[in-house]
Amino acid sequence: MSISIKPNTTGLIFAMREEQEGLQNFISNKKIHHIAKREFIQGEFCGHPIVMVLAGIGKVAAASTTNLLIHHFGVTQLILSGVAGAADPSLKVGDIVIANALLQHDMNASPLFPRFEIPLTGKSRFLVDQNLQKALQNATSQFIQTMPTHFSASQIEEFQLQTVKTRTGLIASGDQFIHDSHVLSELKQALPDLLAVEMEGAAIAQVCNEQNLPFAILRTISDGADETADVDFLSFVKNVAAPYSLEILKNYFENRKIQID
Numbered sequence: 253m254s255i256s257i258k259p260n261t262t263g264l265i266f267a268m269r270e271e272q273e274g275l276q277n278f279i280s281n282k283k284i285h286h287i288a289k290r291e292f293i294q295g296e297f298c299g300h301p302i303v304m305v306l307a308g309i310g311k312v313a314a315a316s317t318t319n320l321l322i323h324h325f326g327v328t329q330l331i332l333s334g335v336a337g338a339a340d341p342s343l344k345v346g347d348i349v350i351a352n353a354l355l356q357h358d359m360n361a362s363p364l365f366p367r368f369e370i371p372l373t374g375k376s377r378f379l380v381d382q383n384l385q386k387a388l389q390n391a392t393s394q395f396i397q398t399m400p401t402h403f404s405a406s407q408i409e410e411f412q413l414q415t416v417k418t419r420t421g422l423i424a425s426g427d428q429f430i431h432d433s434h435v436l437s438e439l440k441q442a443l444p445d446l447l448a449v450e451m452e453g454a455a456i457a458q459v460c461n462e463q464n465l466p467f468a469i470l471r472t473i474s475d476g477a478d479e480t481a482d483v484d485f486l487s488f489v490k491n492v493a494a495p496y497s498l499e500i501l502k503n504y505f506e507n508r509k510i511q512i513d
């Protein structure tokens with residue numbers, strides 16, 4: 253099937269199947285395209301053109317997917333929604349981090365270039381589009397205010413979601429599931445403002461920077477990036493992170509509709 257490019261299309265990237273499943277049911281006028289071993293779902297979400305895709309895990313998967321979204325679907329902005337490990341003591345499981353900058357924590361070409369700097373770009377941090385970041389912050393605050401309508405009292409109790417908060421700041425990505433407090437504290441020493449660690453965001457950031465495309469990264473804290481990081485990871489993603497994503501993205505697109513109308 254040939255792809256017809258819709259103006260103002262948002263690319264929605266997920267890393268794990270469990271994260272994208274909830275959203276799938278809310279897409280109307282669906283068209284499915286298979287490219288480069290991925291399934292792209294083109295359609296409308298809350299009246300807005302979107303393309304949704306499961307990127308897979310890690311920086312290469314994320315970068316490759318970002319390029320496919322740009323070149324095959326002509327997306328004009330990109331949002332990644334997923335989970336991350338906390339790198340700041342103020343954050344606990346269930347909190348939400350919105351990136352204002354992304355860095356690749358496993359990039360190290362020293363002594364040729366400073367640690368973390370992407371060689372030949374002069375950059376270690378890629379900045380997030382301010383408008384998109386603010387719009388996601390609003391959508392997230394709205395969601396937090398209505399939490400009890402989305403989760404039962406027993407879910408709130410089970411996943412300890414009584415006092416969920418949101419923070420904005422630095423997220424670092426690398427091809428590593430961090431589950432070791434020593435690794436985390438070494439990173440935190442090098443990057444004192446680091447809020448969370450994950451495996452895709454900074455790759456998307458680099459590609460979007462090359463293409464001058466607005467992007468934003470939204471992450472629910474799923475673990476403490478320490479020795480307990482793999483405990484009930486999938487249950488958390490399915491029961492907490494996926495509904496978070498759905499509701500926050502709904503708020504985001506509903507608000508955008510008001511701005512456009």
Ligand code: SAH
Pocket residue numbers: 267268309310334335336337338428429430431449450451452474475476477478481485
């Ligand atoms: N057990 C899972 C592993 C997924 S990898 C599985 O088998 O499917 C972890 C995913 O969540 C990645 O997409 C990454 O972006 C994010 N993530 C969550 N916590 C992380 C951590 N502590 N370190 C790195 N990535 C993390």
